[in-house]
Amino acid sequence: MSTQSTRLAARLMVAPSVILLFIWMIVPLAMTLYFSFRLYRLLSPERTGWVGFNNYIWFLNSPDFWLAIWNTLALVGGVLVITVVLGTLVALLIDQPVKGQGVLRILVIAPFFVMPPVAASIWENLFMHPQNGLFAAISRGFGAQPILFLEQHPMPSVIAIVAWEWLPFATLILLTALQSLSSEQIEAAEMDGASAFSRFRYIILPHLTRAITAVILIQTIFLLGIFGEIYTTTQGGPGSASTTLPYMIFKQAIVAKDIGRAAAGGIIAVILANIVAVFLMRGLGKNLDA
Amino acid sequence: MARALSPRRRLLTTIAAWFVALLIFFPVLWMLITSFKTEASAVASPPELFSADWTFENYTEVWARSDYPRFFWNSVVISIGSTLLGLAIAIPAAWSMAFVPTKRTKDLLMWMLSTKMMPAVAVMIPLYLVFQRVGLFDTKIGLVLALMLMNLPIIVWMLYTYFREIPGEILEAARMDGASLWNEIVYVLTPMAVPGIASTLLLNVILAWNEAFWTITLTTTKAAPLSAFIASFSAPQGLFYAKLSAASTMAIAPILILGWFSQKQLVRGLTFGAVK
Amino acid sequence: MGKITLRNVAKRFGEVAVIPDINLDIEDGEFVVFVGPSGCGKSTLLRLIAGLEDVSDGTIEIDGVNATDLPPAKRGLAMVFQSYALYPHMTVRKNIAFPLKMAGLDPAEIERKVDGAAKVLNLSNYLERRPGQLSGGQRQRVAIGRAIVREPKAFLFDEPLSNLDAALRVNMRIEISELHQTLKTTMIYVTHDQVEAMTMADKIVVLNAGRIEQVGSPLELYRRPANLFVAGFIGSPKMNFIEGSEAKLHNAATIGIRPEHIDLSTSAGTWKGTVGMSEHLGSDTFMRVTVEGLGMLTVRASGEVSVQQGDTVWLTPQDGKLHHFDANGKSLA
Numbered sequence: 090m091s092t093q094s095t096r097l098a099a100r101l102m103v104a105p106s107v108i109l110l111f112i113w114m115i116v117p118l119a120m121t122l123y124f125s126f127r128l129y130r131l132l133s134p135e136r137t138g139w140v141g142f143n144n145y146i147w148f149l150n151s152p153d154f155w156l157a158i159w160n161t162l163a164l165v166g167g168v169l170v171i172t173v174v175l176g177t178l179v180a181l182l183i184d185q186p187v188k189g190q191g192v193l194r195i196l197v198i199a200p201f202f203v204m205p206p207v208a209a210s211i212w213e214n215l216f217m218h219p220q221n222g223l224f225a226a227i228s229r230g231f232g233a234q235p236i237l238f239l240e241q242h243p244m245p246s247v248i249a250i251v252a253w254e255w256l257p258f259a260t261l262i263l264l265t266a267l268q269s270l271s272s273e274q275i276e277a278a279e280m281d282g283a284s285a286f287s288r289f290r291y292i293i294l295p296h297l298t299r300a301i302t303a304v305i306l307i308q309t310i311f312l313l314g315i316f317g318e319i320y321t322t323t324q325g326g327p328g329s330a331s332t333t334l335p336y337m338i339f340k341q342a343i344v345a346k347d348i349g350r351a352a353a354g355g356i357i358a359v360i361l362a363n364i365v366a367v368f369l370m371r372g373l374g375k376n377l378d379a
Numbered sequence: 380m381a382r383a384l385s386p387r388r389r390l391l392t393t394i395a396a397w398f399v400a401l402l403i404f405f406p407v408l409w410m411l412i413t414s415f416k417t418e419a420s421a422v423a424s425p426p427e428l429f430s431a432d433w434t435f436e437n438y439t440e441v442w443a444r445s446d447y448p449r450f451f452w453n454s455v456v457i458s459i460g461s462t463l464l465g466l467a468i469a470i471p472a473a474w475s476m477a478f479v480p481t482k483r484t485k486d487l488l489m490w491m492l493s494t495k496m497m498p499a500v501a502v503m504i505p506l507y508l509v510f511q512r513v514g515l516f517d518t519k520i521g522l523v524l525a526l527m528l529m530n531l532p533i534i535v536w537m538l539y540t541y542f543r544e545i546p547g548e549i550l551e552a553a554r555m556d557g558a559s560l561w562n563e564i565v566y567v568l569t570p571m572a573v574p575g576i577a578s579t580l581l582l583n584v585i586l587a588w589n590e591a592f593w594t595i596t597l598t599t600t601k602a603a604p605l606s607a608f609i610a611s612f613s614a615p616q617g618l619f620y621a622k623l624s625a626a627s628t629m630a631i632a633p634i635l636i637l638g639w640f641s642q643k644q645l646v647r648g649l650t651f652g653a654v655k
Numbered sequence: 656m657g658k659i660t661l662r663n664v665a666k667r668f669g670e671v672a673v674i675p676d677i678n679l680d681i682e683d684g685e686f687v688v689f690v691g692p693s694g695c696g697k698s699t700l701l702r703l704i705a706g707l708e709d710v711s712d713g714t715i716e717i718d719g720v721n722a723t724d725l726p727p728a729k730r731g732l733a734m735v736f737q738s739y740a741l742y743p744h745m746t747v748r749k750n751i752a753f754p755l756k757m758a759g760l761d762p763a764e765i766e767r768k769v770d771g772a773a774k775v776l777n778l779s780n781y782l783e784r785r786p787g788q789l790s791g792g793q794r795q796r797v798a799i800g801r802a803i804v805r806e807p808k809a810f811l812f813d814e815p816l817s818n819l820d821a822a823l824r825v826n827m828r829i830e831i832s833e834l835h836q837t838l839k840t841t842m843i844y845v846t847h848d849q850v851e852a853m854t855m856a857d858k859i860v861v862l863n864a865g866r867i868e869q870v871g872s873p874l875e876l877y878r879r880p881a882n883l884f885v886a887g888f889i890g891s892p893k894m895n896f897i898e899g900s901e902a903k904l905h906n907a908a909t910i911g912i913r914p915e916h917i918d919l920s921t922s923a924g925t926w927k928g929t930v931g932m933s934e935h936l937g938s939d940t941f942m943r944v945t946v947e948g949l950g951m952l953t954v955r956a957s958g959e960v961s962v963q964q965g966d967t968v969w970l971t972p973q974d975g976k977l978h979h980f981d982a983n984g985k986s987l988a
Contacts, residue, residue, distance in 0.1 A: 091479050092709040094726060098560050099475030106472040106535055107487070113528040114494045116509065117502035124504065179399055187393040194646075195639050196404035202638040203407060204589035206609050207627040211410050214620060221422040221620065223409065230425060256403065261649055303651035306492070307533075314498040317591045335500040348504050355501030362496040370489045551707050552740035556754035556801065557728040566753070570744040 118359065124352035131346035144353035153329040153337055158361070161333040164248055165312045165365075171252040172308065173301055176259030181293075183260075184267045194264075201257035209321035212250045213239060217322075243323045243331035250318055255311075259304045266300035267293070309369055313362050334358050407635075414438070414624035421620040437625035445608060447629060454604035454633070456519050457594070458587035461526035462580055465534045468527075470576075473538035474564055478547050488539065491532040499592045510597055519602045522594060526587045533586070534579055540651055541575025542568070574647050581638070581645040588634045605630040656718045657809035657841030658683045659704060664713035666699055666865075673699050674865040676713070681809075681843065681858075686835050689845045690852040691862035691888070697845045698813055700862070704843065705811050706730050717808060728757070733802035734811040737818065739794045741786035741801075747773075748782040751800045758805070772800040775837075792823045799834065809841035816851065828854060849889055853877070861885050883984035886911050892941060894978070895952045907979035907987055914941065914955035916976035921962065924969025928952065930962050944968060 091099075128140045148154060183193050200208065216222050217238035225235035238246040270293065278288045316335045319325060325332035325340060332340070338358060342351035401408075413421050415433040441447070476484050506525075507516070515521030545568065553567045569576065591606035598607055609630040612623070638645065659681040666674040674696045681687050689697040702708045704715060706727035714723045722730050733754070741750050748769055755765040773779045776796040786794055795815060802810055812831070816824045832855050835842055846852055852859050853873045861868040861876065861884070869881040873889075880886035886894045894911045902910045918924065919942075928946035942954045942962070954970060962968055979987040 092706065092726070094709075095560075096479055096481075099479035102471035103475045103487070105468050106491070106531060109468065109528060110491055110494050110531060114497065117505040118497070120505035120508070121502055179403070182392070182396045182399055185392045185396065186389065187396045189393075189397070193396055193400045195642060196400040198638065198642060199404050199407045199635065202585060202589070202635040203631050204591055204606055204609070204634075206591045206606060207410075207631050208406075210609070210623060211406050211627060214623060215409055215413060216406065221424075223426055226424055226426045253403070253406065261646055262651065265646060265649060307651065310492060310495045313496055314500070314592075316498075316500055335498045338498070338500045339503075342500075342504055351504065355498070358498045358501045362498060363493065366489075366493040366496045370493070546738055546740065548736045548738050548740040549742060551727075552734065552736055552801075553742075553753070554707065554727045555705060555732070555734045556805070557757040558753075559728070559757075562757060567742055571742070573744075 121352045121355045121359075124348055125356050127349050127352075129348040129352075131348065140349065144349045145357070147350055148341075148353045148357060151337075153332055156329055157332050157334045157337040160244055160331060161313070161335070161361075163244055164251065164315060164333055165309060167245075167248040168252045168255060168312055169305055169308060171248070172255045172259040173263075173304060175252075175256055176263050176304070177297065177301075179256070179260045180263040180267050181289075184264060197260055198257040200253055201255075201261075203254065205254065205317040206321050208254050209250055209318040212246075212253070213322045217246060239323050240327055243327065247319055247322060247331055250322065251312065251315060254318075255308055258308070262300050262304050263297060266297050270296045306369060309365065313365065334361070410624045410627055413620055414628045416621050418619055418621045421624070437621045438629070441612070441622055441626045441629060445612065445626075447608065450603060450605045450608035451633065453519060453522075453602055454588055454606075457522045457526060457602070457604050458584045460519070460523040461530065461587050462534075462583040464523060465527045465531050465583060466538075466576065466580060469531060469534040469538055470564065470569065472535050473542050474568060476535070476539050477542035477545075478550060488536060491535055495529070495532050503592075503596055506593075507596060515597075517598045517601050517603075521597060522602055522604070525593050525597060526590055529590070529593065530583045530586055534583055536651065537579040537582065537649075538572070538575060541572055541579070544575075545571055574644065577641075577644045578647050578649055581641050582649060585634055585638060585645075656683050657681075657807075658716075658718050659809060659841065659843070660716040660719075661704075662714045662716070664700075664703060664715060665711045666696075666703055666708065667711045672865065674703075677865075677867055679860065679867065679870070681841060684839045684841055686832075686842045686844065686855060686857045687860060688852040688856035688858070689843065689860050689862055690847065690849055691868075693847055695862040696865035697847075697862045699865075701734075701811055701813055701843060701845045705732055705734050731805075731808040732811055733805050733807035733809075734813065735795075735798045735802050735815045737814045739786070739798040739815075739818075741794055741797055743786055746783050746785055747778060747789070747797050747800075750786065750797055751778075751804055754801060754805045768804045769800075772804045775803070776800045791819050792827060795819065795827055796830075799831070803834075803838065807840070809843060812842065812844040814846055815844075816846070817848075831855065849891065853889070859889075861888060863888075879986070880978065881986050883909060883911070883980050886978055886980070886986070892953045892955065897949050897952075899948075901949055905977065905979055908982040909980040909984070911978035911980065912952075912972045912976060914953040916973045917952065917954045918971045918973060919954055919956050919960065919962075920969045920971065921966070922969065924971040926952075926970045928968055928970060930964055930966045930968055933962075933964065935959065944970060946970065 125144050126139055126141065128136055128138050130136065179197060183190060183197065187193065203211075214222070216224050219225055219235050219237050219240070222235070224238065228235045236242070274292055274296075275288060278292050283291065314335055315333065316339065319331060319333060319336050320339070323331040325336045334354070335358065338351050338354040341347050341354055412429070414437055415435070416427070417432055417434055417436070420427050420432070476488065510516040510521055510525075515524065549571070550563055550567060553563045558566065588604075589606070591610070594604050594606045595610055598604075609626055612626045661677055661679040664674065664677045665672065677700065689700060691697050699708065703710050706722070706725060710723060714721055716722060717730055717732070742753065745753065751769045751772055752765045755768060760768075769782070770779070773782055776799060778793065778796055778800060781789060781793060786797065789797065798815070815831075816827050819827060828851060831842075831844075844851075844855060856873055858870060859873055859876055860870050863884050869876060869885045871879075876885055876889045880889060883896065887896070890913055892914050894913045895917075896909050896911050898909050902908060926946045926949060928944040931943040931945055931951070933943070934941040938958065940956045940958070940960045942956065942960070944952050944954055946952055952970065981987055
């Protein structure tokens with residue numbers, strides 16, 4: 090509903106964003122694609138050449154590959170489930186007419202302002218450390234052996250840390266959505282004899298669908314690339330127990346210094362990310378009338 | 380949907396809410412407490428909630444041993460610069476998507492978001508090389524550009540969802556009143572969208588401040604922000620908990636304070652179109 | 656001056672022709688009302704004249720100049736929107752001054768004009784308020800103020816009264832009519848409310864499915880509707896339509912008679928019927944009478960009438976008030 094000149098102007102105004110993002114996407118992608126078919130090792134720079142799909146074959150046959158895929162999905166899925174479920178509960182709780190709501194909200198959103206390396210190092214050193222961590226002290230207080238979080242349960246520990254970082258984001262969005270629900274709807278449901286659970290199940294939850302969709306979409310975008318937390322805490326270990334796909338690529342590039350293989354891994358990661366993206370946008374896009 | 384509760388229910392809910400909130404906040408609080416302890420009391424067993432001999436020494440030592448003001452200034456320039464540049468590019472784009480939508484608008488938006496799904500690690504080497512080649516490596520401008528492009532999809536999306544709540548008739552009225560497109564955006568749309576723009580600005584300053592992959596990969600010393608400061612600090616110092624806590628506090632305090640003071644503005648626009 | 660001429664104007668959205676082909680002349684100083692049911696294209700037509708949409712075909716001339724490709728700002732027209740479309744972040748003063756500021760007038764001149772408009776519209780005491788602090792009627796006046804300061808060639812109104820309550824609507828109707836008397840500027844007014852059309856217009860354009868059904872003065876349309884659609888749309892309650900053998904007696908496919916043109920009798924008349932539901936307004940009584948072979952007819956009787964539901968009554972159409980239509984719905988003059 091507009092004139093041709095407005096439509097033209099609109100196209101011109103959206104162009105810078107599109108062009109910049111396209112360059113930002115395509116240049117590194119093209120280079121990665123190029124490297125992925127090359128022999129390119131920083132330790133032996135004199136040996137170069139085309140290697141066909143060898144880098145890909147190596148990457149796909151690497152024993153860590155499927156583990157890394159699984160770990161990546163577990164990280165994304167685990168954090169999503171935890172943040173959405175806990176976020177809904179926390180939002181419901183602080184939406185109640187309780188004393189000091191403002192301060193409560195400040196406390197709850199604090200983790201969101203903590204940069205990932207700091208978050209990871211607080212958890213690693215102050216809490217999960219087997220000797221000096223607070224958790225170890227609590228275990229000893231009960232006369233139990235300290236749990237070796239990052240050594241024996243690296244993935245659940247990393248998931249817990251990342252979930253803590255993202256819980257405020259989920260809570261905030263869900264809380265905003267919750268506050269937009271008219272109390273008349275709830276009162277009508279009460280008049281209709283709906284129990285607290287039914288009210289949640291049939292009124293509140295459907296109302297939150299869009300917010301949950303937004304939370305899932307945005308968090309997935311950020312979670313797929315999670316790297317810093319693993320780098321700071323477990324370094325992908327012990328062994329490869331907490332190696333995700335991004336971390337596996339990082340190891341190839343920085344530790345093994347094999348740029349070709351890392352690039353092949355990068356392309357695989359991009360393909361997987363796109364599969365997830367298509368799946369997400371198909372599934373959630375229509376729900377989210379963005 | 381805040382509703383009345385009976386006094387007893389209200390008390391119980393208040394206690395529960397405070398308990399949960401403190402639990403979520405506790406790691407930050409513990410870091411803060413530890414930063415004021417001596418190194419010995421920081422690792423004391425059983426742990427001391429409040430150390431008898433609390434001290435500022437950790438802060439003075441961290442300050443003395445590192446160039447905190449430079450890291451801090453770099454963080455400020457990079458996060459605010461990238462966000463303002465992003466807004467300048469995104470506002471026109473969001474205007475066209477919100478008020479002159481086409482069949483492909485939604486696809487375009489989803490494509491923009493999908494560019495963020497590309498794992499940073501996957502394109503680390505090429506970007507490193509490109510930045511080296513064009514002289515953007517370890518420069519503030521380079522990081523401003525990189526973080527602007529990283530957050531651009533989010534900025535466009537947030538503004539788009541916010542703009543869509545503004546009735547198109549008002550922009551048409553401006554057009555009838557003789558406003559050019561530029562005037563329409565500057566005098567009518569932008570002032571009306573101030574809450575949404577403020578919220579977008581805050582969120583993206585926070586995201587940029589906390590970004591710790593490109594800021595570390597694409598810098599060495601000159602342009603390194605606080606994320607690099609904390610990374611460099613924790614690596615060689617080993618397990619000096621109190622100093623690590625002090626350095627961590629110094630890295631996150633500015634954004635934590637900003638976030639707390641502006642949380643109302645931040646939250647207002649943080650809906651991503653999820654609230655009708 | 657404000658003479659607007661539409662020649663073969665068409666508007667298509669993709670495959671859908673919202674307006675297939677319209678020709679219309681609006682004379683300088685006329686108050687023209689576009690009326691029709693929702694979705695008839697009346698708002699689209701107004702937006703085409705405003706320049707907010709571009710035409711798919713045809714030309715729009717304003718004062719003899721081809722304005723078809725001019726942007727809205729260059730057409731010299733002002734528009735009052737259904738939602739008022741006031742700028743919420745500006746005071747009333749700044750709202751009214753905005754078009755002048757955009758035109759680059761100097762501040763003293765703007766001040767003078769805004770104060771003048773505010774005086775005319777009784778807004779002088781509200782100039783420093785924001786639109787959010789005003790009542791519906793005041794907002795409406797600000798929107799009009801914003802339009803008049805530009806001294807446009809013509810005013811365009813897009814259902815401006817539909818957000819007001821009934822009492823205020825009557826007042827604003829009168830205010831807008833008086834404004835037209837004072838300014839003598841061309842006004843084009845879009846509404847779906849035929850009462851607004853009848854009371855305000857010099858010339859009514861009845862639209863249906865993107866086509867002009869009839870153009871004429873209110874009384875012309877009332878007295879001589881060109882077809883079934885206009886006959887049914889103009890006048891309240893609606894005209895009664897009778898088809899079949901009764902219509903054939905009058906050599907027509909359909910005959911129509913307005914409720915106010917039927918005489919009621921309890922003893923004798925043309926059609927015999929049974930009284931159904933009645934609405935008693937005090938000044939008038941509307942009755943629904945079922946006549947065998949004709950169906951249900953609405954009858955309007957002046958004042959109170961002492962007939963009960965179920966009574967038998969006789970109805971007689973007044974002389975010369977019967978409308979005749981052919982099989983295509985066109986009026987047989």
